[in-house]
Amino acid sequence: MGRLLTNYMVAFPYRFHFTSRDKRECFDTIANIIRIVYREKEIGRVNLEEEAYQTDNFFLKKALFLFVDKVAEATVSEILETYIVYGEYQSKELLEKMIIIDGISALFRNENPSIIEERLKAFVGEEMIDEYNAFKENHPAFTGQGKAAPKPASAPGPVTDEMLENVLAKPVFIPREKVETKPLNPNKVLSQAEIDRLFEEYWEENGGKTDGQR
Numbered sequence: 494m495g496r497l498l499t500n501y502m503v504a505f506p507y508r509f510h511f512t513s514r515d516k517r518e519c520f521d522t523i524a525n526i527i528r529i530v531y532r533e534k535e536i537g538r539v540n541l542e543e544e545a546y547q548t549d550n551f552f553l554k555k556a557l558f559l560f561v562d563k564v565a566e567a568t569v570s571e572i573l574e575t576y577i578v579y580g581e582y583q584s585k586e587l588l589e590k591m592i593i594i595d596g597i598s599a600l601f602r603n604e605n606p607s608i609i610e611e612r613l614k615a616f617v618g619e620e621m622i623d624e625y626n627a628f629k630e631n632h633p634a635f636t637g638q639g640k641a642a643p644k645p646a647s648a649p650g651p652v653t654d655e656m657l658e659n660v661l662a663k664p665v666f667i668p669r670e671k672v673e674t675k676p677l678n679p680n681k682v683l684s685q686a687e688i689d690r691l692f693e694e695y696w697e698e699n700g701g702k703t704d705g706q707r
Contacts (some may be wrong), residue, residue, distance in 0.1 A: 497574040497575065497578060497580060498574040498594070501574075502583075508582075508583050508587060509587070511584065511585075511587075512584070513620075515584050516616070516617040516618060516621050517617075517624065518585045518589075519521075519588050519616065519617065520617070520624075520625055520628045521590050521632075522553075522592050522631075523596075523616075523617075524628075524629060525548075525553070526592070526596035526609070526613060527606060527609065527635065528634035529544055529557070529596075529612050529635050530596070530599075530600060530606045532635075533600060534606070538560065538561060538563070539561060540618075541557055541560065542557075542561045545558045545561060552573070552576065552581045552589070552590050552593055552648070553574075553593050555573070555675075556594070556597040557571065557597075558599060559573075559597075560597055560601065562581050566598060566601040566602075569598075570594060570598060573590070573593070573597070574594065575593070576590070577590055586629060588616060592613055595616070596612075599612055601614055663669075
């Protein structure tokens with residue numbers, strides 16, 4: 494938290510008294526910031542501009558645009574804190590903005606999402622943690638974040654007759670000139686001698702010329 498906001502808290506301490514209702518109403522703000530943190534890890538800083546356009550929260554929108562524009566962290570904090578000092582916010586509005594400032598600052602520092610969540614949970618106080626944890630269990634910002642590790646690929650099974658038919662029914666390419674032939678009998682395995690014979694037949698049919706010479 495910057496010097497400007499710290500001085501403001503000292504000068505007007507009564508404005509920083511938050512009720513349980515104020516804190517509860519900020520659960521969604523915390524969840525939204527955590528979702529944005531994960532989104533930034535996925536698509537990168539510059540691409541968060543879409544998130545900024547989509548949010549209806551003026552303060553969060555301002556913070557995201559400044560972050561995307563790569564404004565220095567200290568400058569961003571100063572701008573946002575100035576909004577608080579001169580905006581005369583109280584109760585839930587003030588708490589929400591303090592959470593946003595701290596979340597954006599952590600985003601600048603590229604902190605681990607779980608650490609950022611711990612930082613933001615501290616704003617609601619110890620007495621609200623259990624209620625917050627119950628809230629997040631079904632919130633879309635958290636469901637799906639802890640993705641299970643992908644299952645290892647299973648070993649290939651035995652080759653079946655159907656698999657062989659699908660492969661052999663496709664045109665066969667002669668290795669020497671990569672000449673496409675007619676589909677072969679799927680039940681017949683070609684020997685090298687038969688491959689040579691097919692190539693010679695193709696050679697004779699085309700007057701001893703390859704595709705590139707015709």
